[in-house]
Amino acid sequence: MKVSGTRNKIVVSGYYGFDNLGDEAILEVLTSELKEFSDPQNIVVLSQDPETTKNRYGVDAINRWRLTEIAAQLRQARLFVSGGGGLFQDTESVKSVIYYGGLISLATACGAATFIYAQGLGPLKTALGKLITRLALAQPALIAVRDSKSLALLQEWRLPAHETGDPVWLMEPSTLPPSITEKLKAQQGKILALSLRKLEKFGEGQIRLLAKSLSKTFGGDYTLLALPLQKNQDLEPLAVFTDEWLKLGGKDLPLDFTLIEKPSQWLALIAQADFLVGMRLHSLIMALSQNVPVAGLAYDPKVTHVLEEFEALSLPLQTEKESDYAIDLQNYINQSKSANHLLRMRQAACQNKALLAKILSD
Numbered sequence: 001m002k003v004s005g006t007r008n009k010i011v012v013s014g015y016y017g018f019d020n021l022g023d024e025a026i027l028e029v030l031t032s033e034l035k036e037f038s039d040p041q042n043i044v045v046l047s048q049d050p051e052t053t054k055n056r057y058g059v060d061a062i063n064r065w066r067l068t069e070i071a072a073q074l075r076q077a078r079l080f081v082s083g084g085g086g087l088f089q090d091t092e093s094v095k096s097v098i099y100y101g102g103l104i105s106l107a108t109a110c111g112a113a114t115f116i117y118a119q120g121l122g123p124l125k126t127a128l129g130k131l132i133t134r135l136a137l138a139q140p141a142l143i144a145v146r147d148s149k150s151l152a153l154l155q156e157w158r159l160p161a162h163e164t165g166d167p168v169w170l171m172e173p174s175t176l177p178p179s180i181t182e183k184l185k186a187q188q189g190k191i192l193a194l195s196l197r198k199l200e201k202f203g204e205g206q207i208r209l210l211a212k213s214l215s216k217t218f219g220g221d222y223t224l225l226a227l228p229l230q231k232n233q234d235l236e237p238l239a240v241f242t243d244e245w246l247k248l249g250g251k252d253l254p255l256d257f258t259l260i261e262k263p264s265q266w267l268a269l270i271a272q273a274d275f276l277v278g279m280r281l282h283s284l285i286m287a288l289s290q291n292v293p294v295a296g297l298a299y300d301p302k303v304t305h306v307l308e309e310f311e312a313l314s315l316p317l318q319t320e321k322e323s324d325y326a327i328d329l330q331n332y333i334n335q336s337k338s339a340n341h342l343l344r345m346r347q348a349a350c351q352n353k354a355l356l357a358k359i360l361s362d
Contacts, residue, residue, distance in 0.1 A: 009077040010034055010043050011112065013103050015085060017048030017064065021229035022168070022282035024056075025263035026084045029167035030117065031057045033353045034081075037360050044073050046103075056262060071106060079360060080107035083117030084146065084167060084352075086302065088136075090129030097129045101136030114140035115359050118167050118352050120302050121150040134159075142359050144352055147305055162355060165348030168285050173268035177259040184272050187253060192222040193273035193292070195229055195283035196237040199299055202279075202317045204240050210315070211244035213325035214277065219245075224252040225273060229266070229280050275329075277315070281306065288312075288342065295327055310341050 012030065015023040027045065034043050040059050047053040050061035062069050074080060080103070087100045107114050116137065124130045134157050137143060143161040145151050154161040176184075192214070196207065224245050226238040242252055260266055270276065270283065271290035278284045279297040284306050287294045295313040298304040307314045316324050 007076055007078040007112070008038070008042050009073055010038050010079045010081065011046065011070070011073050011077045011107070012043065012081045013046045013064070013100065014083055014087060016045055017050065017053055017061075019049075019230060019232075021263055021266055022280060023085050025168045025171060025266070025282055025286070026118070026166070027053075028057060028263045029171055030081070030084070031059050033167075033356060034059075036353075037356065044077075046070060067106070070103070071110060074107050074110035074112050077107070077110070077112040080104070080112040080114045081117050081356075082107075082114060082140070083119045083144075085118075086120045086122070088119065088121050088129075088133045089123055090126050091123055094126060094129045094132065097124075097132045097136075101132045104136045104139055108139045113359060114142075115356065116140050116143040116145070116161075117356075118144055118146045118164055118349075119150065120146050121153055123301070124153075142355055144355050146348075147302065149301065149305075162351065163348070164351040164355070165345050166282075166285060167349055167352055168263075168282055169289055169342070169345045169349040171264055171267055171286070171289070173271055173290070174262055174264035176265055176268050180255055180259060180269070183253070183255060184269075187223060190218075190222045190274035191225050191253065191272060192218045193225045193227055193270055193276040193278075193283070193287070194238065194241065195227045195276070195278040195280045196234060196241060196297070197230065197279050197299070198233045198237055199279075199317070202237070202297070202299065206318060207237055207240045208244045209319070209322055210277075210325050211241045212248065213322045214327070215245055215248040215250050217327050217329060218275070219248060219250045222250075222274065224250055225255075225269075226252065227266075227270070227283060228257060229283060234280075277327075279303070284312075288338065289345075291338070291342075309345070310338050 016027050043059040045053050045061040046064040047061045053061035088097055090097055104114055144164045146166045151163045226242050228234040267286045270286045273292050276287040276292050276294045281302050284294050284296050296307045298314045
């Protein structure tokens with residue numbers, strides 16, 4: 001069913017154009033779903049980097065800060081999609097909450113229906129952040145959240161919502177660049193994939209301690225594949241880990257990551273790993289969706305939720321004992337036991353598209 005009529009635009013907002021793998025992966029799935037309901041030229045993404053967004057996903061895009069242009073698009077929009085990911089959070093400031101809440105109010109004023117798409121709410125630590133979020137989410141026609149804690153918060157606020165799932169559970173791998181495929185084929189032995197991000201309470205000492213422990217578990221048989229999933233936050237901690245790993249006699253697999261254009265290619269790369277230790281949520285989701293065993297560093301409740309769901313090991317962010325980072329591969333959970341968990345996650349994620357169909361048909 002294609003959207004028709006004078007209001008034929010679908011405007012999409014999120015943390016897009018910042019080269020954060022998780023948000024870009026959500027956008028790749030979302031734009032793919034939207035193309036089943038609308039012509040690509042009528043799908044308009046608000047992006048920090050509109051040209052890259054246009055080229056990468058085959059849709060239209062405009063600068064996320066040009067409010068006059070955004071308002072003009074919203075006056076032609078049948079639907080405004082806010083999401084997914086964790087847009088409403090005030091960990092560092094309330095700026096994010098103000099921006100995304102303001103866009104919902106603008107869409108409402110312009111006469112566009114709003115769909116909150118697979119969002120995870122919080123952390124909301126300030127009274128102002130909670131108030132703005134509550135007022136903003138009282139306006140949309142339809143709300144879908146990706147976890148039970150977000151649903152519970154909305155129920156506390158007496159706002160009707162659906163619990164769905166993260167769209168990335170549905171992503172399919174796409175073809176890797178030939179040079180990367182050749183390097184992977186030439187690789188001997190197993191691959192340990194690693195996702196770290198810069199975090200104040202997870203400093204250089206902790207990173208080197210983690211490297212020392214993991215080198216004892218994986219160093220002999222595994223080659224390290226360090227994954228910069230958001231370069232400005234990930235390169236520094238990954239460099240510290242790699243330095244310690246190599247000092248201890250380990251091997252690494254340097255790749256030209258600039259050749260990877262789409263999140264679905266990152267998914268294909270992660271699928272080549274034999275084990276993943278991950279801090280970023282979507283490194284874990286991508287690995288688990290491809291039946292790659294994981295252990296996580298839970299810096300955020302959303303990471304804890306996925307690790308608990310799959311009964312995967314959660315490693316501490318702060319410890320003085322190297323043994324706290326030990327992973328017993330012999331007794332590690334058999335990932336085949338995760339098949340039911342994965343099926344449940346995918347079924348939940350399918351509901352996002354069903355709700356899109358519903359609001360567009362209405």
